[in-house]
Amino acid sequence: MAPPQSASTDFPQGWLRAQQQFWDGWAAGATGTESLAEAGPAWSEACEQWWRQVQASVPPPLAPHLQAALRHTQLFMTLAGVGSHAAGAPDLGETLSQLYADTLQAAADAHGAGAEEQRALQAACAALSAAVAQIVTEALGAVRERLAREDAPSPRAVFAIYAEEIEACYLERAGSDAFCALVGDVVNAQVAVLAAARNAT
Amino acid sequence: MSAGGQDRAAARAAREMQAISAKLAAGATALAGLAHDGGRGATAKAQVHALDGARLYRFQGGARPQPGLPPLLLVYALVNRHYMLDLEAERSFVGGLLEAGRDVYLVDWGYPGPQEAGLGLDDYVGRYLHGFVTHLCARAGCEAVDLLGVCQGGTLSLCYAALEPARVRRLALMVTPVDFHAEGFLLSRWLRYVDVERLVATLGNVPGSMLNQAFLALKPLSLSGLKALELIELLDNPAELATFARMEHWLQDSPDQAGRAFAEFVQVFFRDNALVRGRARIGDRDVDLAALSAPVLSVHASRDHIVPPAATAPLAGLLRPGQCTACAFDGGHIGVFASRRARRQVPGLVCEWLAAAARDR
Numbered sequence: 001m002a003p004p005q006s007a008s009t010d011f012p013q014g015w016l017r018a019q020q021q022f023w024d025g026w027a028a029g030a031t032g033t034e035s036l037a038e039a040g041p042a043w044s045e046a047c048e049q050w051w052r053q054v055q056a057s058v059p060p061p062l063a064p065h066l067q068a069a070l071r072h073t074q075l076f077m078t079l080a081g082v083g084s085h086a087a088g089a090p091d092l093g094e095t096l097s098q099l100y101a102d103t104l105q106a107a108a109d110a111h112g113a114g115a116e117e118q119r120a121l122q123a124a125c126a127a128l129s130a131a132v133a134q135i136v137t138e139a140l141g142a143v144r145e146r147l148a149r150e151d152a153p154s155p156r157a158v159f160a161i162y163a164e165e166i167e168a169c170y171l172e173r174a175g176s177d178a179f180c181a182l183v184g185d186v187v188n189a190q191v192a193v194l195a196a197a198r199n200a201t
Numbered sequence: 202m203s204a205g206g207q208d209r210a211a212a213r214a215a216r217e218m219q220a221i222s223a224k225l226a227a228g229a230t231a232l233a234g235l236a237h238d239g240g241r242g243a244t245a246k247a248q249v250h251a252l253d254g255a256r257l258y259r260f261q262g263g264a265r266p267q268p269g270l271p272p273l274l275l276v277y278a279l280v281n282r283h284y285m286l287d288l289e290a291e292r293s294f295v296g297g298l299l300e301a302g303r304d305v306y307l308v309d310w311g312y313p314g315p316q317e318a319g320l321g322l323d324d325y326v327g328r329y330l331h332g333f334v335t336h337l338c339a340r341a342g343c344e345a346v347d348l349l350g351v352c353q354g355g356t357l358s359l360c361y362a363a364l365e366p367a368r369v370r371r372l373a374l375m376v377t378p379v380d381f382h383a384e385g386f387l388l389s390r391w392l393r394y395v396d397v398e399r400l401v402a403t404l405g406n407v408p409g410s411m412l413n414q415a416f417l418a419l420k421p422l423s424l425s426g427l428k429a430l431e432l433i434e435l436l437d438n439p440a441e442l443a444t445f446a447r448m449e450h451w452l453q454d455s456p457d458q459a460g461r462a463f464a465e466f467v468q469v470f471f472r473d474n475a476l477v478r479g480r481a482r483i484g485d486r487d488v489d490l491a492a493l494s495a496p497v498l499s500v501h502a503s504r505d506h507i508v509p510p511a512a513t514a515p516l517a518g519l520l521r522p523g524q525c526t527a528c529a530f531d532g533g534h535i536g537v538f539a540s541r542r543a544r545r546q547v548p549g550l551v552c553e554w555l556a557a558a559a560r561d562r
Contacts, residue, residue: 011229012225012226012227012229012230013226015222015226015229016222016223016225016226019218019219019222019226020219020222023215023216023218023219023222024215024219026211026215027211027212027214027215030211030214030215035211036211036214039218043218046222050225050229053229054228054229054232054233057232057233057235058232059232059235059237059446059450060237061237061239061446061449061450061452061453062232062432062442062445062446062449065428065429065432065445065449066429066432068425068426068429069429069430069432069433071429072426072429072430073218073221073430073433075426076214076218151209152209152210152213153210153213154210154213154214154216154217155214155217155218156217156430159426159430160427163422163423163426163427164422166422167420167421167422167423170421170422171387171420174387174391174418175385175387175390180390180391180393180394181394183391183394183395183418184391184393184394184395184396185394187395187396187400187411188395188396188399188400191396191399191400191403191404192399194403194404195399195403198403
């Protein structure tokens with residue numbers, strides 16, 4: 001399916017017309033939620049077009065949220081096809097893991113100082129990411145149960161079910177001694193890297 | 202899913218993506234006209250005193266203050282900035298207090314820099330807060346003020362009221378943690394596994410960005426993906442979009458924490474749970490809640506994910522029978538101050554309690 005086109009001189013009306021036509025055409029040819037994944041590349045292109053046009057006028061506090069919003073609408077395309085199958089939801093796990101991206105960036109910014117501390121930090125982050133991935137996997141059973149009870153949920157409703165069930169599972173586990181220790185390990189390892197970097201300069 | 206179900210799902214998906222496209226198109230226009238005015242609060246205020254980097258402000262433009270009532274001093278947390286209490290006029294907690302006829306003052310703790318890393322809780326409570334209260338009493342010609350503490354600022358206010366009981370006529374605590382080992386206090390659980398002493402020894406001050414990371418991790422999907430999708434719904438509503446932008450500006454405006462004070466707060470409250478155990482100390486002074494003479498109002502938010510209600514509830518048991526009035530607001534940690542419903546309910550409730558307490562004297 002060809003991606004929708006819009007002329008930048010006719011933005012946003014031309015862009016909107018292109019999307020309306022695209023989704024009308026997609027619905028006419030679609031036979032199930034799995035085919036939503038086929039619309040993914042076209043929608044990604046549409047999101048990129050929109051962002052290129054608006055980004056200069058976006059107030060700084062909103063920019064990360066708008067970019068996240070666009071990413072998550074693209075996630076709809078993946079999740080809609082996942083609901084009735086055994087596949088996981090790795091992108092939501094990645095969203096959780098992304099929270100610790102600053103920590104990994106701090107390690108990268110340490111310019112090689114404290115190689116041992118950096119390895120320890122990467123190991124701590126990997127352990128936390130694995131724990132989060134395990135939570136996501138465990139939550140998928142509840143996700144599928146809820147999806148089975150829904151009558152043809154919209155993409156956003158599917159996403160909301162994923163997010164609610166995974167976060168509920170996360171909140172159950174996040175206070176356990178094991179998970180708290182993993183969080184503490186990441187922060188403590190991050191501090192060790194920063195200390196090593198400081199000592200090296 | 203049946204073939205019919207698949208057709209319905211496809212039609213629904215197409216309609217939803219078209220609706221999202223329409224929101225994005227409308228947002229392109231709304232974003233271009235959006236004023237970026239976060240970070241200063243809606244109500245005019247004037248500085249009336251300063252101690253080092255801390256400032257005392259008086260809010261302006263309210264109703265004529267009720268006679269016979271002392272100044273009301275707002276004590277915000279060291280974490281984040283105070284203007285969440287005054288984000289915009291229609292949602293302003295401060296505006297509600299002014300409308301109720303209170304003469305409202307505010308402690309602004311400022312942005313601690315490297316030179317403030319050595320400030321401790323005794324500086325914040327014993328020097329700055331006590332200095333501002335003393336100044337206000339002299340200015341207003343009264344013996345004591347009414348104190349309203351918010352979150353961590355409430356914990357500090359509670360300690361102050363116990364250390365200087367003659368200076369506090371009434372004490373209102375908003376979403377204030379007292380039992381730091383309460384069930385469901387996730388932030389407290391995590392902090393107990395962090396080597397805070399090494400953190401402070403390494404960095405001096407604790408970066409605000411690190412605290413934001415922790416707050417976000419408390420509800421990671423609600424505060425990232427679901428929130429981002431809610432933003433799409435607001436894109437065709439410039440007023441709501443502006444509110445979202447102001448709130449985000451506030452959330453990202455997170456001062457660093459003076460290292461020594463942070464480490465002390467973690468040790469005394471998060472680790473030792475010293476208020477509940479009756480052995481809290483600020484500097485070299487014991488905090489004896491039995492010495493606290495003021496009536497206390499404790500307002501908690503029933504859906505607070507940062508300070509769970511279980512962390513506020515034990516206060517009544519630590520004070521004299523009848524000394525503490527507890528009150529619940531159906532909302533979250535921020536919503537109790539910044540929602541339109543809160544604006545209609547909470548400031549009036551607090552001011553009524555303060556005035557009733559005055560009549561009961």
